[in-house]
Structure formats: C-alpha cells, structure tokens
Amino acid sequence: MQKRRRRREKREYFYDYTLLFVVLFLVFFGLIMLYSTSSYEATLDFGNGAYYLRKQAMATVLGLVMMLFISVVDYHVWRRFALPAYLVSLVLVVLVKTPLGYEANGARRWIKIAGISLQPAEVVKITLILLLASVICIMGKQVRTLKGIAIVMGAAMIPAAMILLITKNMSSAIIIAGIAAVMLFVADPHYKRYILIALAVVGVAALAVLVIVNAAKGGDTSTGGFRGTRILAWLNPEAYSDDKGFQTLQALYAIGSGGLWGKGLGQSMQKLGFLPEAQNDMVFSIICEELGLFGAFCVILLFVMLLWRMMVIANNAPDLFGALLVVGVMGHFAIQVVLNIAVVTNSIPNTGITLPFISYGGTSILFLMSEVGLVLNVSKSIRLRDVG
Amino acid sequence: MRGYKTFHRKKVLILFLGVCFCMLLLAGRLVYLMVFQSAYYTQKALTLHERERSIKAARGEIWDRNGTVLAANKTVCTVSVIHSQIKDPEAVIELLCRELSLDEETVRKRVEKVSSIERIKSNVEKETGDRIRKADLGGVKVDEDYKRYYPYETLASKVLGFTGADNQGIIGLEVKYDDALRGQDGTIYTITDARGVEIDAQGESRKEPVKGHTLQLTLDRNIQTYATMLATQAMLAKEAEGVSILCMNPQNGEIYACVNVPEFDLNAPYDLTDEFISLRGEKLTDNLQDERNRMWRNNCINDTYEPGSTFKVITAAAGLEEGVVTPADTFHCPGFCVVEDRRIRCHKVTGHGSENFVQATMNSCNPVFVAVGLRLGPEKYYDYFKKFGLLQKTGVDLPGEAGTIMHKKEDIGLVELATMSFGQSFQITPMQLLTTFSSIINGGNRITPHFGKTIIDENGKKEELQYPVQKGIVSQETSQTMREILEKVVSEGGGRNGQVEGYEIGGKTATSQTLPRGTGRYISSFIGFAPASDPQIITLVVIQAPKGVYYGGTIAAPVCRKLYENILPYLNIEKGRENTERESS
Numbered sequence: 001m002q003k004r005r006r007r008r009e010k011r012e013y014f015y016d017y018t019l020l021f022v023v024l025f026l027v028f029f030g031l032i033m034l035y036s037t038s039s040y041e042a043t044l045d046f047g048n049g050a051y052y053l054r055k056q057a058m059a060t061v062l063g064l065v066m067m068l069f070i071s072v073v074d075y076h077v078w079r080r081f082a083l084p085a086y087l088v089s090l091v092l093v094v095l096v097k098t099p100l101g102y103e104a105n106g107a108r109r110w111i112k113i114a115g116i117s118l119q120p121a122e123v124v125k126i127t128l129i130l131l132l133a134s135v136i137c138i139m140g141k142q143v144r145t146l147k148g149i150a151i152v153m154g155a156a157m158i159p160a161a162m163i164l165l166i167t168k169n170m171s172s173a174i175i176i177a178g179i180a181a182v183m184l185f186v187a188d189p190h191y192k193r194y195i196l197i198a199l200a201v202v203g204v205a206a207l208a209v210l211v212i213v214n215a216a217k218g219g220d221t222s223t224g225g226f227r228g229t230r231i232l233a234w235l236n237p238e239a240y241s242d243d244k245g246f247q248t249l250q251a252l253y254a255i256g257s258g259g260l261w262g263k264g265l266g267q268s269m270q271k272l273g274f275l276p277e278a279q280n281d282m283v284f285s286i287i288c289e290e291l292g293l294f295g296a297f298c299v300i301l302l303f304v305m306l307l308w309r310m311m312v313i314a315n316n317a318p319d320l321f322g323a324l325l326v327v328g329v330m331g332h333f334a335i336q337v338v339l340n341i342a343v344v345t346n347s348i349p350n351t352g353i354t355l356p357f358i359s360y361g362g363t364s365i366l367f368l369m370s371e372v373g374l375v376l377n378v379s380k381s382i383r384l385r386d387v388g
Numbered sequence: 389m390r391g392y393k394t395f396h397r398k399k400v401l402i403l404f405l406g407v408c409f410c411m412l413l414l415a416g417r418l419v420y421l422m423v424f425q426s427a428y429y430t431q432k433a434l435t436l437h438e439r440e441r442s443i444k445a446a447r448g449e450i451w452d453r454n455g456t457v458l459a460a461n462k463t464v465c466t467v468s469v470i471h472s473q474i475k476d477p478e479a480v481i482e483l484l485c486r487e488l489s490l491d492e493e494t495v496r497k498r499v500e501k502v503s504s505i506e507r508i509k510s511n512v513e514k515e516t517g518d519r520i521r522k523a524d525l526g527g528v529k530v531d532e533d534y535k536r537y538y539p540y541e542t543l544a545s546k547v548l549g550f551t552g553a554d555n556q557g558i559i560g561l562e563v564k565y566d567d568a569l570r571g572q573d574g575t576i577y578t579i580t581d582a583r584g585v586e587i588d589a590q591g592e593s594r595k596e597p598v599k600g601h602t603l604q605l606t607l608d609r610n611i612q613t614y615a616t617m618l619a620t621q622a623m624l625a626k627e628a629e630g631v632s633i634l635c636m637n638p639q640n641g642e643i644y645a646c647v648n649v650p651e652f653d654l655n656a657p658y659d660l661t662d663e664f665i666s667l668r669g670e671k672l673t674d675n676l677q678d679e680r681n682r683m684w685r686n687n688c689i690n691d692t693y694e695p696g697s698t699f700k701v702i703t704a705a706a707g708l709e710e711g712v713v714t715p716a717d718t719f720h721c722p723g724f725c726v727v728e729d730r731r732i733r734c735h736k737v738t739g740h741g742s743e744n745f746v747q748a749t750m751n752s753c754n755p756v757f758v759a760v761g762l763r764l765g766p767e768k769y770y771d772y773f774k775k776f777g778l779l780q781k782t783g784v785d786l787p788g789e790a791g792t793i794m795h796k797k798e799d800i801g802l803v804e805l806a807t808m809s810f811g812q813s814f815q816i817t818p819m820q821l822l823t824t825f826s827s828i829i830n831g832g833n834r835i836t837p838h839f840g841k842t843i844i845d846e847n848g849k850k851e852e853l854q855y856p857v858q859k860g861i862v863s864q865e866t867s868q869t870m871r872e873i874l875e876k877v878v879s880e881g882g883g884r885n886g887q888v889e890g891y892e893i894g895g896k897t898a899t900s901q902t903l904p905r906g907t908g909r910y911i912s913s914f915i916g917f918a919p920a921s922d923p924q925i926i927t928l929v930v931i932q933a934p935k936g937v938y939y940g941g942t943i944a945a946p947v948c949r950k951l952y953e954n955i956l957p958y959l960n961i962e963k964g965r966e967n968t969e970r971e972s973s
Contacts, residue, residue, distance in 0.1 A: 040581070182403060185399060185403065186396055186399040186400055186403065187396070189393075189395040189399075252421065252429055253429050253432055253433040253436065254433070255418070255421050255422060255429070256421050256422060256425050256426050256428065256429020256430060256432075256433070257426070257429050257430040257433040257434075258422055258426075259422060259423075259426045259430070260422065260423065260426075269433065269437050269579070269581075270433065272581035272582060272587070273581050273582025273583060274436065274437075274581075274582045288418070288422060292422065293418060293419065293422040293423065296418050296422070297415060297418075300411055300414070300415060303411070304407075304408060304411055307404060307407055308404065311400050311401065311403075311404040314400050315396075315397045315400055315401070317392060319392060320392045320396070323392050323396060323400075327400060327403070330400075330403070330404075331403070334403075334407040337411075338407065338410045338411065338414065341411075341414045341418075342410075342414060345414060345417045345418060345421060347413075347414065347417050
C-alpha cells in the first residue's frame with residue numbers, strides 16, 4: 001500500500017489517511033448513535049431531543065480543531081511540556097475536591113473552570129502517555145531494570161491512586177495503570193516477567209471472586225460491600241435484577257433482542273427509559289439492539305482497523321519517542337474498547353467505562369481526538385523511504 | 389531510526405494480536421448472546437415492554453328448553469385513568485365528576501395518584517361510557533365490559549343463581565356450569581416505554597376473548613312462570629312460610645320447573661327482598677351475609693324434611709317387590725297399632741276398619757303400612773331403602789345438595805322401622821323424594837334429575853349432556869301395580885283434589901310435622917303424575933307451615949291440579965282412557 005502511494009504521489013512524507021477516515025467515520029457514527037440513544041431522555045428531561053447531541057457535537061468540533069492543530073505541530077515539541085502537563089493534570093484531579101469540582105450522576109468527578117466542565121481523569125491519560133514516553137526515552141536501557149519499571153509504574157500509580165481515592169473512579173484508575181503497563185511491555189524486551197505479572201493479576205482476581213462468592217454463600221454479604229455485590233451480580237445478574245444487576249440485565253435484554261440484523265436504526269426499545277446510562281457506558285448495547293450482530297461486528301472491526309493503523313505507525317515511527325506515544329494511545333484505546341464491550345456483554349463485572357468516540361462525554365472526545373492528532377503527527381513524520 | 393528496535397516492533401505486534409484475540413472472544417460472546425440466547429432475551433424484553441389489559445369474555449347465555457333467554461349479558465363500561473397520559477387534569481376531574489356523579493374529592497385523589505392505571509368506576513352504563521369517550525380527553529380510558537343480566541328477574545332465581553363482580557358464578561347453575569359459561573378472557577398487549585406510556589408506532593396486539601358456551605336448560609319458562617304464580621298464590625292464601633314446586637319428566641329426569649317462593653331478584657341478589665324480611669320477622673339477624681345465604685337457599689335441594697305419607701309409596705313398592713303384600717291383601721285398622729311399647733295412631737282416630745291394601749293406600753292408613761314395614765323387617769327395609777338410592781344423593785346438577793338423614797342400620801329397631809314405614813324419623817330432600825318416586829312409577833329406572841340439557845359452543849356445535857340411569861330398582865310389575873294404586877288414590881282416595889278433568893292422574897298426599905314436633909307447624913305436600921299409565925310429568929308441591937287447614941290433600945293437591953289443568957294440554961299429554969284402564973286393573 002505504501003509502495004503504491006509512493007509511486008502515485010511522489011511525496012516525501014507519509015500521512016495516514018486510513019486512520020483519519022476510520023476516526024472520522026467513528027466520530028460521525030458515534031454522533032448518530034448518540035442522537036438515537038439519547039433523544040428520548042433528552043426530550044423528557046430538557047424538552048429538546050438534540051440536547052446531548054448538540055453538546056457532544058460542540059465537543060467534537062473542538063476536538064477536530066485540536067486534532068488538526070496537534071497533527072501539524074511536530075510532536076517533539078510536546079516533550080518539553082511533558083512534566084509540567086503531567087503535574088498540572090494531577091492538580092486538576094485534586095481540584096475535584098475543591099469548590100470547583102461538581103457532582104453528576106451521583107459521582108464527584110468533574111471540575112468547572114470558566115463555564116467549561118472537564119473530567120481530570122481524561123486529561124491525566126494523555127499527559128501520562130506523554131510523560132511516560134519521555135521518561136522511557138531518557139532512561140534508555142535502564143527501563144529494563146527493576147528501578148526502571150518502578151519509575152514507570154510509579155509515575156502511573158500516583159495519578160491512578162489519586163483518581164481512585166479522590167474521584168472513586170476505579171475504571172479510570174485501571175485504564176491509567178493499563179496504559180503504563182502496555183508502554184512498559186513494549187519498551188522492555190523481556191517477556192517472562194510480564195507473563196508472570198499477567199498470570200498473577202488473573203490469579204488474584206480469580207481468588208478475590210472466589211472469596212466473595214464463598215462469603216455470599218455463607219450468608220455474609222457485608223464483607224463483600226459495594227464491589228462485592230458487583231461481583232455477585234456479574235455472576236448472576238438475574239438474581240440481583242433490582243439492584244446491581246439491573247443495568248447489566250437491561251443491557252443483555254437490549255443485546256439479545258437485537259438478533260442478527262437488529263431492530264433498525266432508532267428502533268431500540270431499551271433506550272426508552274429501561275436501560276440506565278444508555279448514551280454513556282451502555283451505548284454499545286443499543287448499537288447491538290438497533291443494528292444487530294452485524295452492526296456490532298462492524299463497530300468492532302472499525303476499532304480493530306484503528307488499532308492496526310496505530311501499530312503500523314508505531315512500527316514505522318522515526319524514533320522511540322514517537323513510537324511510544326503511539327503505543328500509549330493504542331493501549332488507551334484498546335483497553336477502553338475491550339473493557340467497555342466486555343462490561344456491556346457482562347463478560348466482566350460492571351465498571352463504568354465509556355466506548356471511545358461513541359459514548360457521550362465532552363472531555364473524553366476532546367482528548368481522544370487530541371491523541372489521534374498526536375498519532376497523525378507521528379505518521380506524518382514517517383519518511384517514506386524509511387518504510388520497509 | 390533512533391532507539392526503536394526490532395523487539396519493540398515485535399512487542400507492538402504481540403500487543404495488537406492480543407487485542408485481536410480479546411476482540412474475537414468478545415465477538416464470540418456476542419454471537420452467543422445475539423444468536424443462541426436471542427429468543428430468550430427477546431422474550432424477556434418483550435415481557436418488560438408489554439403492558440397487558442384484559443378483555444373480559446362475554447359469559448355464555450342460559451336458555452330454557454325452548455330457547456328463551458333466561459340469563460344474558462349487557463354491555464357496561466369501566467372508566468379508568470392513566471396518570472402519565474393525562475394532559476389536562478382539571479378537565480378530566482370535571483368530566484368524570486359530572487358524568488359519573490362522583491364527588492370531586494374522590495375523583496381528584498384517583499386522577500392525581502401516580503400509578504400506571506387507576507380505576508375510577510366500573511359497571512357504568514354504556515351511554516355514559518360513550519359520552520365520556522366522545523369527550524376524548526387524554527389519559528381517560530373507557531373499557532367495555534359485560535355484566536350479567538336476568539330478563540325475568542326473580543324467575544327460577546334459586547336455580548339459575550347469579551354471578552359476582554368478576555363474572556364468576558356465586559350460586560346455582562351459574563356455579564355448576566361456570567367452566568362452560570365463563571369463556572376465555574382476551575388480552576390487549578400494548579408496548580410501552582419505562583414510564584408506561586404507550587408507543588403508538590408499535591400498535592397493539594390482541595388475543596380475542598372467547599365467548600362462553602350457551603347452556604340450554606330442561607326448564608320451561610312457561611311452566612316455571614305458571615308454577616311460580618301458583619306457588620305465590622298458595623303462599624299468600626295459606627300464609628305459608630314458603631312453597632316449593634318441582635316439576636319433572638319422570639322418564640328421563642328433565643326438570644321443567646323448580647320453584648321456591650319467595651324468590652329473589654337476580655339483578656339485585658344482595659338486597660334482601662321485602663317478602664323475605666317480613667317472613668323472617670323477629671328472627672331477622674344483623675348478620676347480612678347469613679340472611680342472604682338463607683334467602684338464596686333452594687329448599688328443594690338444600691333442605692331436608694320428613695316426607696310423611698308420600699313415603700308410603702316407597703314402603704308399598706318395597707312390600708310388593710319383596711312379595712310380603714299384594715293389592716288384594718286385607719287388613720284391619722282399629723285407629724292405632726302397638727309396636728313394642730309404643731302406640732302408633734292412625735290419622736283417623738276411629739280407625740278405617742277392614743280394608744284391602746289398595747284401599748289402605750287410598751286412605752293413607754298408618755297401621756297398614758306399619759304392618760307392611762314389619763313384615764319386611766328392619767334389615768330388608770334398610771336394604772330397599774338403599775336399593776332405591778335413598779342413601780345417596782340424587783346427583784342433581786346444582787351445588788349444595790343435602791344428603792339423607794337416616795338411622796344407622798344397626799340402630800333400626802321395630803319402633804324406628806314402624807315410623808319409617810309411613811315417612812317419619814328420617815329426612816330427605818324434596819328432590820330425593822321426587823326422584824325415588826319417579827323410579828318407582830317409571831318402570832324401575834332411577835334417573836338423575838337435572839337442569840342442564842345441552843351446551844352449545846360459539847360455533848353452534850351442540851353437546852347433549854348425559855346423566856346416569858340405574859335400571860331395575862323395582863320390577864316392571866311392581867311399577868305397574870304402583871301406578872294403578874296411585875291412580876286410585878287420586879281418582880277415589882285421599883288425593884281427590886288432585887284430579888284434572890279428562891286426565892288420569894296418579895298421586896299421593898302427605899301431611900308431615902316440622903321438626904321439632906309439637907310446635908303445631910306442618911308441611912303439606914302432594915305428588916302427582918300424569919298420565920297415570922305412562923307418566924310423562926311428575927310434580928311435587930310442598931307447602932311450608934301453612935296456617936289454618938294444613939292437610940296435604942286439601943291444600944297441596946289443588947295447587948298441582950291447577951298447574952296440570954294448564955300444562956298438561958301445553959305439553960300435549962294425552963287425555964285419559966279411563967274406561968279401558970279401569971278394566972285392566
């Protein structure tokens with residue numbers, strides 16, 4: 001493909017239009033689905049079916065501008081701002097606790113500055129990617145040592161812990177830790193330690209589930225607490241249909257009733273007040289209901305294509321810094337997509353993770369687009385003669 | 389390329405493939421949910437989205453034997469409000485107050501209550517319902533419904549019975565044939581959002597209700613009406629507490645009339661009637677439900693009494709069948725007889741003197757029947773009692789049939805046997821007496837008395853109801869002899885008042901005391917059948933506690949005569965061949 005392009009365009013530098021188109025498609029598809037999903041509740045709550053669409057569209061336009069801007073600024077420029085940006089984002093997280101912070105949907109996760117609301121956790125994701133890419137480049141081979149690993153993971157664990165403790169947002173903490181782990185995995189040539197860590201994580205998770213289930217069997221529901229019931233509701237959502245299993249069960253109704261070809265765009269029943277947060281975390285289940293298995297596969301394929309393009313760009317990046325930036329972004333997207341679909345299909349316990357580009361959320365779309373801008377800029381700096 | 393090495397590329401590829409693997413697993417999960425589990429979740433979701441409203445099925449009609457409608461349905465409306473669809477609550481409240489004549493407070497409370505559907509009033513006249521519907525206010529629902537309606541009001545009230553608020557039978561045939569009459573309720577399924585608001589685009593699906601089956605009775609409205617009139621007259625004339633008339637075809641058990649005056653209004657069954665209240669007098673209690681149950685009682689079936697002399701027919705049949713007596717046997721009645729230490733009096737204190745068995749029956753002579761009973765002995769007598777079916781219920785198709793109250797076999801001494809011989813010291817229902825009497829005169833077939841004749845389904849398909857018949861209760865000869873003796877009772881004996889000009893009638897009178905004895909209250913009764921040689925109709929008249937003259941032959945037999953004078957021609961029953969008949973006997 002690159003060869004063909006070289007013959008035809010005679011350009012010195014590469015620009016990944018495929019990635020751009022996939023992203024644009026996802027963004028517009030996301031807006032359509034958001035409108036379909038949210039118009040009922042928007043009409044009821046605000047008397048305007050396009051309420052959520054309008055807000056999301058504004059954030060998307062802003063995001064597109066940001067993306068284009070970042071994609072034309074050489075990414076090496078950002079290296080200088082890596083540490084200050086990281087520190088500022090940490091401060092933003094703390095600001096949630098100040099009067100600037102505000103609560104929505106029963107969780108205090110946002111801040112409002114000069115009329116613009118912002119979710120600091122979303123900011124942290126991009127600044128962390130930037131910081132880790134810089135730090136790994138500076139450390140060079142030291143990253144392979146235990147100290148190197150400690151530094152990288154430490155840099156991620158500080159904001160992850162803050163987000164978990166201050167905003168009670170476990171899913172963002174997991175994503176942040178996951179981004180760091182992905183970048184570390186790529187930067188470090190070792191395999192064994194990562195396989196061991198992965199096995200250990202899976203083992204601990206399985207053990208935790210077992211303990212909670214046994215506690216519940218013994219009639220002791222208190223030890224499980226908030227997250228304990230989530231685990232139990234995951235294993236048997238119908239038994240917890242009034243409580244923690246409610247949203248999951250409603251999502252399953254939506255997905256299951258979609259069938260092969262879906263009910264048709266706009267025809268979802270579950271979005272009519274049955275499925276809570278339909279336009280947020282659960283938007284994928286409405287896609288399944290309206291567009292069926294076919295539509296769901298198309299969306300999954302789009303994301304796979306997106307990740308594939310990022311892999312190509314990372315592997316052809318002119319330097320390690322560029323490659324790591326792309327890997328960070330790739331890790332971020334991959335983790336969110338996989339976890340979101342896994343939650344929606346009740347493959348893992350319910351935790352609030354949004355689907356990139358499609359779920360409702362202004363900060364999220366703005367920073368996702370910015371990250372795509374970074375990736376595009378890295379792609380732009382690939383010299384075609386280097387592509388092999 | 390600075391710092392970026394092959395291992396980095398390999399790791400990124402592994403990362404990508406790892407993600408692809410996860411995606412594949414999730415795709416598999418989706419296939420499982422959306423293909424294999426799809427039907428399950430689709431059904432679950434549909435149940436969640438669907439709201440059901442039931443459509444009442446019309447209850448089957450009840451017809452008399454000629455197709456006259458005795459119980460029908462009329463359309464009434466149920467008015468409800470759906471809170472979430474009300475646009476102008478004030479207008480709704482105003483309209484409902486005005487049309488349903490309810491006070492504003494009640495209506496306001498229901499209209500403003502946040503619920504999915506709130507019933508305002510049921511059993512609203514159709515015209516009112518139509519007016520409310522025409523006003524076309526959002527959130528007001530008018531559902532049509534059926535209410536049971538009895539065009540003849542009190543006619544056969546204790547037989548037909550009535551239905552409750554949910555159209556289910558409460559007493560009488562409405563209970564017995566509830567399954568056939570009820571039909572199957574239909575359902576309207578509408579798709580709603582989570583707040584219960586119907587989604588118009590989705591439309592609604594209906595499961596149509598199935599109308600209940602029509603029940604055709606053996607009752608004849610004309611006979612029932614005429615019998616009711618006669619019973620009412622007799623009750624008024626004799627200031628009686630109640631009069632029952634049972635009219636049946638003795639060959640097959642089809643009941644033509646079953647009257648128990650005073651009747652009650654089936655269209656207002658819960659209101660105690662004036663007649664009932666005045667009859668109860670001081671005995672009326674405050675327990676309304678007890679009094680209602682009392683008013684609803686069907687005396688022919690739910691109550692037992694001492695049959696008295698009419699039961700001598702059974703003793704006679706047993707005696708003839710067993711051969712311990714023949715019509716020509718002669719007896720002597722001194723006006724009493726002594727059994728063990730008891731002196732049992734005949735109703736004629738001076739005694740009947742010398743008489744044969746036929747004459748003894750015509751005279752209804754107690755000592756003669758005591759003698760026949762003693763000839764049979766307790767064991768045999770009890771066996772006949774059982775053989776005639778008196779120990780079991782008749783199996784009539786009405787609920788609450790009372791059983792026979794009878795001595796235990798081992799407790800029957802000679803005194804008990806003697807009193808039983810002329811119909812005392814045990815109790816049976818009027819229906820039981822009539823059924824047993826029928827089997828003795830119809831050639832020995834114990835038939836099952838019944839009201840239900842045919843069940844007609846919604847397509848007009850008829851199902852004739854079948855009832856068991858037990859043959860050989862008595863021999864043809866005994867039956868023949870009994871018919872002849874009983875014809876004489878009416879033509880020349882104690883049942884003379886039961887005679888109908890030009891017809892040959894058989895019958896037997898009775899005057900029994902009410903229990904406990906010694907209150908001076910009597911029950912007068914008469915059983916008459918026609919034509920005597922080949923009975924097509926049999927009638928039992930029972931007058932409870934008449935004032936003044938209380939002899940069955942004097943007051944009950946004329947009621948039967950008046951009835952027969954009209955209904956025998958109506959039923960095309962052949963006039964008598966008195967001469968030929970007389971010769972053969």
